[in-house]
Amino acid sequence: GENVEQHPSTLSVQEGDSAVIKCTYSDSASNYFPWYKQELGKGPQLIIDIRSNVGEKKDQRIAVTLNKTAKHFSLHITETQPEDSAVYFCAARHSSASKIIFGSGTRLSIRP
Amino acid sequence: DGGITQSPKYLFRKEGQNVTLSCEQNLNHDAMYWYRQDPGQGLRLIYYSQIVNDFQKGDIAEGYSVSREKKESFPLTVTSAQKNPTAFYLCASSVESGNQPQHFGDGTRLSIL
Numbered sequence: 001g002e003n004v005e006q007h008p009s010t011l012s013v014q015e016g017d018s019a020v021i022k023c024t025y026s027d028s029a030s031n032y033f034p035w036y037k038q039e040l041g042k043g044p045q046l047i048i049d050i051r052s053n054v055g056e057k058k059d060q061r062i063a064v065t066l067n068k069t070a071k072h073f074s075l076h077i078t079e080t081q082p083e084d085s086a087v088y089f090c091a092a093r094h095s096s097a098s099k100i101i102f103g104s105g106t107r108l109s110i111r112p
Numbered sequence: 113d114g115g116i117t118q119s120p121k122y123l124f125r126k127e128g129q130n131v132t133l134s135c136e137q138n139l140n141h142d143a144m145y146w147y148r149q150d151p152g153q154g155l156r157l158i159y160y161s162q163i164v165n166d167f168q169k170g171d172i173a174e175g176y177s178v179s180r181e182k183k184e185s186f187p188l189t190v191t192s193a194q195k196n197p198t199a200f201y202l203c204a205s206s207v208e209s210g211n212q213p214q215h216f217g218d219g220t221r222l223s224i225l
Contacts, residue, residue: 032211043116043202043216044155051211089154095211098143098162099170104154 002027004092006103014111019080021106023090024072030092033073034100035064038087047088048075077108085110115139118203118217124225125190125197133188133220135203141215142208144186148172149200149219158201161186162208190222198224 003026013019025033031052036044050057050064050073057064061080066073077084090103116137125131137144143162147155157170161180175194180186186205190197200221204214 034213036216041219041221043118043204043218045216046213049213093211098160098168098208099145099157100206100214102155107152 002030002092002094002097002101004090004101004103006090006106008106009104010107010109012109012111013080015080015082017080019075019077019084019108021075021088021090021108022072023074023092023103024070025092025101026071027092027094028068028071029094029096031095032093033064033066034091034093035075036089036091036102038089038105040086044089080110082110082112084108116203116205116215116217118201118220120220121218123220123222125222126225128192130189130191131222133190133201133203133222135186135188135217136184137186137203137205137215138184139205139215140183141205142183143206144180145204145206145214146170146176146178146186146188147202147204149202151200155202158188197222 006023034049037047038044061078063076088106091100093100119134145160146158156172159178161167177189202219203217206214
C-alpha cells in the first residue's frame with residue numbers, strides 16, 4: 001500500500017526566512033497531494049493541494065512542488081510569520097483509493 | 113455555513129465504560145473518516161465509510177465501533193475493549209470520488225478518569 005514519509009519532524013526558522021518541508025510517496029499511481037496545517041487543539045485545515053498534472057502551484061506565500069519521477073513533493077513557505085507556527089501534514093491519494101495517506105507531520109516554529 | 117461538527121470537545125471515560133463521539137457534516141459528502149491522534153504524533157485511521165450503511169476498518173479498529181445510518185452522521189463508539197483510549201479524535205469527510213481533499217472537524221479530546 002501507499003506510504004508517505006515526511007521530513008523534518010521539527011523545523012525552526014527565523015521570522016521572515018523561508019521554510020521547506022519535504023515528502024516522498026511510494027505508490028506511483030498517487031495523483032493528488034494535499035497539505036494541511038494543524039494548530040494546537042484544532043483539526044487539520046487544507047492550505048494547498050496539487051494534482052499530478054502540474055509541477056508547481058502557488059498561493060501567496062505558500063507553494064508546493066511535485067516531482068513525479070522522483071515521487072516527492074515539497075511545501076515552501078516564504079517570508080514566514082509567527083502565525084505560521086503549527087504542525088504541517090502532507091498526504092497522498094490516488095483517484096481509485098478511498099483513503100488519503102498522511103505523513104507523520106512537521107512541527108514548524110517561527111523564531112521572533 | 114458548511115462544515116463538520118464534532119461533539120463534545122472534551123470527554124471523560126470511566127474504566128469499563130463505552131462512550132460515543134458525535135460527528136455531523138452538512139457538506140453533502142459521501143465519505144466520512146475517523147482518526148486517532150496521540151500527542152506529537154500523526155493521524156491513524158480507525159474506520160471509514162464510503163456510503164450510508166457501509167463502513168470499513170482502518171489501521172487501528174480494535175476497541176472501536178461505528179455506524180452510518182445517515183449520510184450526515186458517523187458516530188464513533190470507544191468501547192471498554194480499547195485499553196488506551198486517551199487521545200485526540202478527529203472526524204473528516206470528503207467527496208467519494210476524484211482527487212478531492214478531506215475536511216476535518218475540530219476534534220474531541222478523550223481522557224480516562
